[in-house]
Amino acid sequence: MNELKINLCGISMKNPLILASGILGVSNEYFKTLEENGAGAVVIKSISREPRSGHPNPVILAYEAGLMNAVGYSNPGLDIAKEEFSKITVKIPVIASIIGSEPKDFEYMAKNFLHDGFAAVEIPLSCPHTPGFGTLAGQGTPQATTAITKAVRKHTKLPIIVKLSPNIDSIGTVAQAAEKAGADAISACNTLGPGMVINIETAKPFLDFKVGGVSGPALRPIAVRCVYDIFKSVKIPIIGIGGVTTGRDAIEMMMAGASAVGLGTAVYYRGVGVFNKIAEEMSDWLKENNYTNVSEIIGVAHE
Amino acid sequence: MNDANKLLRASEQIGTSKKQIPSGIDVPSEKQFSLPSELPNVLPIQSIEQECSDIKTFYFRYKMNFKPGQFVMVWIPRLDEKPFTISYHNEDSFGISVQEKGRFTKALFAMKPGDKVGFRGPYGNSFKLFDSVSDSAKTIVIGGGCGAAPIAPLIDALSVNKKSAPKVIIGARSKANLIYAKRFPDSTFVTDDGSFGKKAFTTDALNELLQSGFKPDMVYTCGPEIMMKKVVDICIENDIPCQASLERYMKCGFGVCGQCVCGKKRVCIDGPVFEKEELVKISDFGKFTRQKTGEKTPI
Ligand SMILES: Cc1cc2nc3c(=O)[nH]c(=O)nc-3n(C[C@H](O)[C@H](O)[C@H](O)COP(=O)(O)OP(=O)(O)OC[C@H]3O[C@@H](n4cnc5c(N)ncnc54)[C@H](O)[C@@H]3O)c2cc1C
Ligand SMILES: Cc1cc2nc3c(=O)[nH]c(=O)nc-3n(C[C@H](O)[C@H](O)[C@H](O)COP(=O)(O)O)c2cc1C
Ligand code: FES
Numbered sequence: 001m002n003e004l005k006i007n008l009c010g011i012s013m014k015n016p017l018i019l020a021s022g023i024l025g026v027s028n029e030y031f032k033t034l035e036e037n038g039a040g041a042v043v044i045k046s047i048s049r050e051p052r053s054g055h056p057n058p059v060i061l062a063y064e065a066g067l068m069n070a071v072g073y074s075n076p077g078l079d080i081a082k083e084e085f086s087k088i089t090v091k092i093p094v095i096a097s098i099i100g101s102e103p104k105d106f107e108y109m110a111k112n113f114l115h116d117g118f119a120a121v122e123i124p125l126s127c128p129h130t131p132g133f134g135t136l137a138g139q140g141t142p143q144a145t146t147a148i149t150k151a152v153r154k155h156t157k158l159p160i161i162v163k164l165s166p167n168i169d170s171i172g173t174v175a176q177a178a179e180k181a182g183a184d185a186i187s188a189c190n191t192l193g194p195g196m197v198i199n200i201e202t203a204k205p206f207l208d209f210k211v212g213g214v215s216g217p218a219l220r221p222i223a224v225r226c227v228y229d230i231f232k233s234v235k236i237p238i239i240g241i242g243g244v245t246t247g248r249d250a251i252e253m254m255m256a257g258a259s260a261v262g263l264g265t266a267v268y269y270r271g272v273g274v275f276n277k278i279a280e281e282m283s284d285w286l287k288e289n290n291y292t293n294v295s296e297i298i299g300v301a302h303e
Numbered sequence: 304m305n306d307a308n309k310l311l312r313a314s315e316q317i318g319t320s321k322k323q324i325p326s327g328i329d330v331p332s333e334k335q336f337s338l339p340s341e342l343p344n345v346l347p348i349q350s351i352e353q354e355c356s357d358i359k360t361f362y363f364r365y366k367m368n369f370k371p372g373q374f375v376m377v378w379i380p381r382l383d384e385k386p387f388t389i390s391y392h393n394e395d396s397f398g399i400s401v402q403e404k405g406r407f408t409k410a411l412f413a414m415k416p417g418d419k420v421g422f423r424g425p426y427g428n429s430f431k432l433f434d435s436v437s438d439s440a441k442t443i444v445i446g447g448g449c450g451a452a453p454i455a456p457l458i459d460a461l462s463v464n465k466k467s468a469p470k471v472i473i474g475a476r477s478k479a480n481l482i483y484a485k486r487f488p489d490s491t492f493v494t495d496d497g498s499f500g501k502k503a504f505t506t507d508a509l510n511e512l513l514q515s516g517f518k519p520d521m522v523y524t525c526g527p528e529i530m531m532k533k534v535v536d537i538c539i540e541n542d543i544p545c546q547a548s549l550e551r552y553m554k555c556g557f558g559v560c561g562q563c564v565c566g567k568k569r570v571c572i573d574g575p576v577f578e579k580e581e582l583v584k585i586s587d588f589g590k591f592t593r594q595k596t597g598e599k600t601p602i
Contacts, residue, residue: 024561024569026597029586033567045561051596057384058376060555064338071560076598084599201345202419204380268559 003286004279004294008237008260009159009184011093011119015040015279020241020264021097031090038276041093043122048099051077055209063197066216067265070129070209082113093119101132103151110155121158126165126190128213140165142177149181159184166192166222172233179234187239188226191215216265219243224256231257231299245269247281255301343378343421350416356479362398370429371457372548372576376556378421383407386553390452402449426556427575430457430523430546439467443519445505445534447474447526451482453548454525458487474505506533519543528602532589535582545579552595
C-alpha cells in the first residue's frame, strides 16, 4: 500500500492513521496489538506528573451518535509511565502525550518524561471534563497556548503537536499562536462539549461526573470544519481527529486539510482491526479515483 | 458487538430494541421511535437470595440474550458502575451473584426487591462449548470462591441431561464462603479449612480426578488468579485443553478505554474467557493486574 505512505513533520508512516490519545494507549505490549492491526502511529494515553484515578464509573457511555466520556485523565503518573515507556518496543512511531495545569507542569513533564524514542509529543490543551486541565483550566486561549508550547519547546527537540478543542470560536487564531510559539503540527480536535445524557427512569445523568466530552460521528462535521479553518490559518501540518469511522471519512478529513487522521471512537464501532479496514478502504478509493499517493488530496476541498 | 456493521446492525433494531423487556416494567411503548444506543437499562430487583455469609444473588426479570461467561456492567446512579458475571439465566430472567467487598457491593447488599439498578451488556466472549452430549460429559468445571458465579450457567449449559453432566469442583476458604452446594449437589466440594466437603484446594481435587484415570477433553475454570494459574499449569503438564475466565478493573466494558489491558489482550472484549494457548502468551497472567490509575501491580 505505497499510496498511503506519508511523512508528517519528519516522521515517516506506512499510512496516515494514528491511534488518538486516551484510547487503549496504555502499554508498549498493547501497542504491538495495534501495530499488528495496521495503525500507522499511536499516541499514548495522556500522562500527568501525579497518578490520577480519574472520575468514578460510569466514565464512558455510548449513545446513538457516538461516545461521551469523562475518564478524567486517569493515568499512573510520571514515575510509572516513565518506566513503561522508557524503551519503545514497536516499529511504528509512538507519540507521547503530556498534560498539566500550568506551563511549568508541562515544562516539568517535557524535561522528565520525553526521550528520543518517542516520535513526537502531543500537548492536549483541550479536554472538556477534567477540572484543572484543558478547557476547564483556560488552556484554549492564544495566550495559554503560546506559554505552554514555549515551555515544552525549551526542553525537547521532538516535534510538538498542539491538540485543540472544537469548542474554540476562532480556532485558526489559536492554531496560529501555537505555530508562532514553535509547534510543528496541530491536532484537531479533542472531544466536544461537554454534553450530558440523563436516564429518565432515575432522573440522573448517566456519567458520574454528569458531563462528558462528545466524540464519534456526532463530532465529525465539526471536526472537519475545524480542520478546514486551521488549514487556512497555518502552514504546519494538521492531524484531523473526530468521528472518522470509514475510509471515506478519512479521505474527507484530508480533503479539508489534514495530513494525517486520528482514530478513537472508530475502535468502538469497528474493533481494533479498524486501522487495516480503513487503510484498505482509503487505498481502494484512491486507486479508483486515480491518485498515486494520499498526500495529493490534502486540502483539495479548498481549491 | 464489534465489527464493521455495528451501526448498520444496530439500526436494524430501531424500534424493536425495547421489545425484550417483560411486562411490569415501566418503559415506553414498542411503537415509540428510538435510535440504537448502549445506555444502561434500569430494572427493579425481582428477588434476593442469600447464598452464603458474604454472597447474595440478585434476580431480575428481563429477557437477556446471553452466553455463559459473559458479564454485565451494573450501575447504581451517583455511586459507581462495576462488572458482574451473569450467574443465573433462563427464558425471562437472570441473576448476578455478588460478594460483599467495598462501597459498591455494600450498597447493593443494602437494596431490597423493587429497588432499581442499571445494566448494560452482556459483554465479553463466552466459554466455548461442545456440540455433542458425550463430549460435555468429559469436561471438568472448577470454581473457586465467587468464581463459581460465571461457571454456574456453564454447568447448566453443559448439563443438558444427566448423561452430559460435567465433573464439577467447587471450592472456598470455608463453609461460610462456599456457594451453590444446593444448586449443584453432585459436585466435589473442598474448603481450605475442611468445614465443608474435603479439606483441600481445588487443584488437589483436580489432580486426584486426573490420577483416577479420568481423561477430560476440557477443563473450565474461574476463581482467584493464582488458583487459575495452577489449574492452567496442571493442564499444560497433562496436555488437556483449558479455558479460564479472568478479572481486571473495568471502565468502558467495550474495548475502548484500555483499563483492562492484560498483555496484548483486553479482558473486557477479547475475554474474559481465554484458552490455554492464549493464556501462556499473556505475560501478565498470574502475575500482574492493573489498578484504576492504570498502574500495574503484582497479583
Ligand atoms: C468480568 C468480571 C466479572 C465479575 N464478576 C463478579 C461476580 O460475578 N460476582 C462478584 O461478586 N464480583 C465479580 N467481579 C468483581 C466485582 O466487579 C468487584 O467485586 C466489585 O467491583 C467490587 O466493588 P466494591 O466497590 O464493592 O469494592 P472495592 O473495595 O471498590 O473493590 C474491591 C476489589 O474489586 C475489584 N474491583 C473494584 N472495582 C472494579 C471494577 N470497576 N472492575 C473490576 N474490578 C473491580 C478490585 O480488584 C478491588 O480490589 C467481577 C469482575 C470482573 C472484571
Ligand atoms: C475514552 C476516551 C478517552 C480519551 N482520552 C484522551 C486523553 O487522555 N488525551 C487526549 O488528548 N484526548 C483524549 N480523548 C480524545 C480523543 O483522543 C479524540 O480527540 C476524540 O475522541 C475525537 O476523536 P474520535 O471521534 O475519533 O474519538 C479521549 C477520547 C475518548 C473517547
Ligand atoms: S474496560 Fe475499557 S477496554 Fe476493557
